Amino acid sequence: MKRSQFWDHVVLVLGALFMLVPVVYALMTSSHDAVSIYKDGLQLSPGGHFVDTYKQVLTEAGGFTKSVTGLTMLWNSLVLGLGFAFGKIIISMLAAYAIVYFRFPLGTFFFWIIFSTLLLPLEVRILPSYEIVQGLGMANTYSGLIIPLIASATGTFYFRQFFKSVPDELVEAARIDGAGPLKFFIDILVPLSKTMIAAIFIIMFVFGWNQYLWPTLITTDESLFTLVRGMKQILQVWIGAQIPDTNQAMALAVLAMLPPVLIVVIFQSWFVKGLVESEK
Amino acid sequence: MKRVQFSHPLMPYMLLLPQLAIVGVFFLWPAAEAIRASFYLEDPFGFGSTFVGLDNFKDVVSASEYSRTAWFTLIFSAAVTFFSLSIALLLAVKADNVIKGASTYRTLLMWVYAIAPPVAGLVGVMLFDQHIGPLNDLAHALGWNMQIGVNYFDTAFAMTVIAVWKQIPINFIFFLSGLQSVPKSVQEAAAVDCRSSSRRFWTVTFPLLAPTSFFLLIINITYALFDTFGIIDLVLKGEPGNNPVTLVYKVFLDGFRGNDLGGSSAQSVILMILVFALTVVQFRMIERRVHYS
Numbered sequence: 001m002k003r004s005q006f007w008d009h010v011v012l013v014l015g016a017l018f019m020l021v022p023v024v025y026a027l028m029t030s031s032h033d034a035v036s037i038y039k040d041g042l043q044l045s046p047g048g049h050f051v052d053t054y055k056q057v058l059t060e061a062g063g064f065t066k067s068v069t070g071l072t073m074l075w076n077s078l079v080l081g082l083g084f085a086f087g088k089i090i091i092s093m094l095a096a097y098a099i100v101y102f103r104f105p106l107g108t109f110f111f112w113i114i115f116s117t118l119l120l121p122l123e124v125r126i127l128p129s130y131e132i133v134q135g136l137g138m139a140n141t142y143s144g145l146i147i148p149l150i151a152s153a154t155g156t157f158y159f160r161q162f163f164k165s166v167p168d169e170l171v172e173a174a175r176i177d178g179a180g181p182l183k184f185f186i187d188i189l190v191p192l193s194k195t196m197i198a199a200i201f202i203i204m205f206v207f208g209w210n211q212y213l214w215p216t217l218i219t220t221d222e223s224l225f226t227l228v229r230g231m232k233q234i235l236q237v238w239i240g241a242q243i244p245d246t247n248q249a250m251a252l253a254v255l256a257m258l259p260p261v262l263i264v265v266i267f268q269s270w271f272v273k274g275l276v277e278s279e280k
Numbered sequence: 281m282k283r284v285q286f287s288h289p290l291m292p293y294m295l296l297l298p299q300l301a302i303v304g305v306f307f308l309w310p311a312a313e314a315i316r317a318s319f320y321l322e323d324p325f326g327f328g329s330t331f332v333g334l335d336n337f338k339d340v341v342s343a344s345e346y347s348r349t350a351w352f353t354l355i356f357s358a359a360v361t362f363f364s365l366s367i368a369l370l371l372a373v374k375a376d377n378v379i380k381g382a383s384t385y386r387t388l389l390m391w392v393y394a395i396a397p398p399v400a401g402l403v404g405v406m407l408f409d410q411h412i413g414p415l416n417d418l419a420h421a422l423g424w425n426m427q428i429g430v431n432y433f434d435t436a437f438a439m440t441v442i443a444v445w446k447q448i449p450i451n452f453i454f455f456l457s458g459l460q461s462v463p464k465s466v467q468e469a470a471a472v473d474c475r476s477s478s479r480r481f482w483t484v485t486f487p488l489l490a491p492t493s494f495f496l497l498i499i500n501i502t503y504a505l506f507d508t509f510g511i512i513d514l515v516l517k518g519e520p521g522n523n524p525v526t527l528v529y530k531v532f533l534d535g536f537r538g539n540d541l542g543g544s545s546a547q548s549v550i551l552m553i554l555v556f557a558l559t560v561v562q563f564r565m566i567e568r569r570v571h572y573s
Contacts, residue, residue: 008374009381015371016388019448023392025414026403041412091298098295103285110296117307119559123506123528124551127535127544128313129306136305148306156299171286181286210396212510217536231398231510232518235405246412253402260394265387272390275450276457 023257030054030251037246049247057251067222070252077209077226077256083146084208085201092155093193097185099156100163101171117153122214130217140221149214155200158274162196163189199274202267206260227256314552317545329542336546346530346547353526356440357504364444365493365500368451373481375452376459386456393449397507401514404442428515429523436524439515443508451496458492459485491565498562502555527551 025042032047057070098104099111122129129148138144166189174184190197215229225233234252238244264271318336320329340346375385392400407415408428419426428438462485470484505528512529520533528551535544 012385094295095299098292102292104292125310128310151306212398228396256399257395264394
């Protein structure tokens with residue numbers, strides 16, 4: 001028993017290192033100066049320029065994207081992540097409530113319309129989506145960035161599954177007490193869904209923050225770039241430079257991964273529960 | 281559906297309205313538009329379009345570049361799916377086994393889930409860089425003259441490694457939760473009957489993981505097809521040249537760079553059919569699982 005456990009640990013440590021080392025390289029390299037990275041390659045030990053580099057990428061326009069600071073990009077990422085998560089939760093909770101708790105003409109029809117969105121990811125209808133959103137004058141706006149992403153019914157699907165597991169007796173009791181559908185929703189169903197809402201919020205925030213293709217198409221104005229959206233520009237400017245500012249590129253990559261990673265690690269149990277439960 | 285339901289003349293429609301409006305404008309309309317455009321030849325200067333029937337599809341399928349891209353996509357998807365699933369399964373089995381530090385390992389192996397594919401792509405490109413990348417140095421030390429962005433195979437290799445790295449955590453999470461839901465009594469009974477732990481795994485535990493594995497298989501194929509876009513875009517640095525691209529990347533290239541609307545739409549429709557088939561298979565599988573459990 002002891003011996004087999006030893007090899008288990010060896011495999012797990014190797015696995016953990018495989019996941020960890022690339023990010024350690026990114027973090028450590030961002031604390032060196034550009035010239036020494038150019039000479040010696042990526043770094044695995046801390047250097048003395050941590051504060052300078054991060055101050056520079058956060059506050060100075062120029063460097064990578066030429067017209068925006070890292071702080072602006074961080075803000076845009078936050079708007080996209082939060083806007084997407086809140087928008088998705090509100091809209092999908094309302095829709096799932098209607099689908100599960102009401103009997104009405106065309107109910108089944110609407111249900112299938114909404115769930116048809118699960119069949120086709122944004123990537124396969126990207127060109128017409130872009131043209132329509134641009135035609136509506138929503139290119140280079142936060143709403144054009146966020147709302148089309150909400151069209152997929154994943155959230156509605158999760159909430160529908162959850163609402164179906166809520167005992168019927170609660171509705172009966174509420175009806176006997178004279179509570180209408182609105183009161184039941186606000187006073188009973190929403191408080192009951194708290195954990196579910198938190199789990200979905202985490203998943204959706206990470207999903208929104210990490211969006212790449214859609215922001216790449218719909219925001220051409222650099223003041224609306226998110227960090228993730230800016231990755232390619234960062235790389236392209238980096239290629240063009242005489243002595244590439246690898247430290248700054250890595251610093252922006254670290255900033256782009258930090259918030260979602262922190263949220264996932266801190267709220268790990270909720271997040272894992274939400275992820276696994278929602279697929280049942 | 282619920283046994284007990286509310287009935288109200290207007291409320292359900294009002295609750296559904298926001299979602300239906302968004303689905304209508306940002307999903308149904310573009311999807312219909314993609315299907316329509318695939319049958320038309322669009323004038324690149326915007327002077328209308330002519331109906332050409334299936335010509336766009338014929339052109340797409342007969343182009344040698346398309347079959348090259350399709351083959352690459354197939355091999356790339358198979359490699360990403362196979363390696364990320366098997367590495368994750370190995371790690372999940374070990375993490376389920378150990379007593380000490382189980383939760384630490386779990387955190388260390390799942391946190392990469394939160395990193396966006398293009399961010400993984402950027403870090404990966406730097407690690408494989410010809411001047412400063414340690415992985416490139418390692419390849420050279422092993423006698424492999426690695427040239428990412430120049431050599432077709434080397435570029436494909438880098439894409440695959442980054443895509444596998446990014447996908448291991450989600451597979452790990454699902455495998456581990458699948459393993460943890462195998463009843464203790466089943467494990468103990470198996471341990472009494474059979475002393476070889478690897479045989480126990482393949483004959484008892486692995487079949488119990490089948491639903492999880494199948495679900496993950498679909499998820500991974502979908503990931504390799506679509507979500508790797510950011511990784512590929514960063515590895516290619518926006519300059520595809522003669523490098524490998526996936527089918528989804530080609531839709532983007534032809535539509536936005538090449539201005540070939542009809543061809544790009546026809547490719548979209550082909551992908552739609554593919555995804556549709558995958559999703560139907562997935563749903564049937566979920567239904568079946570619900571019936572048996």
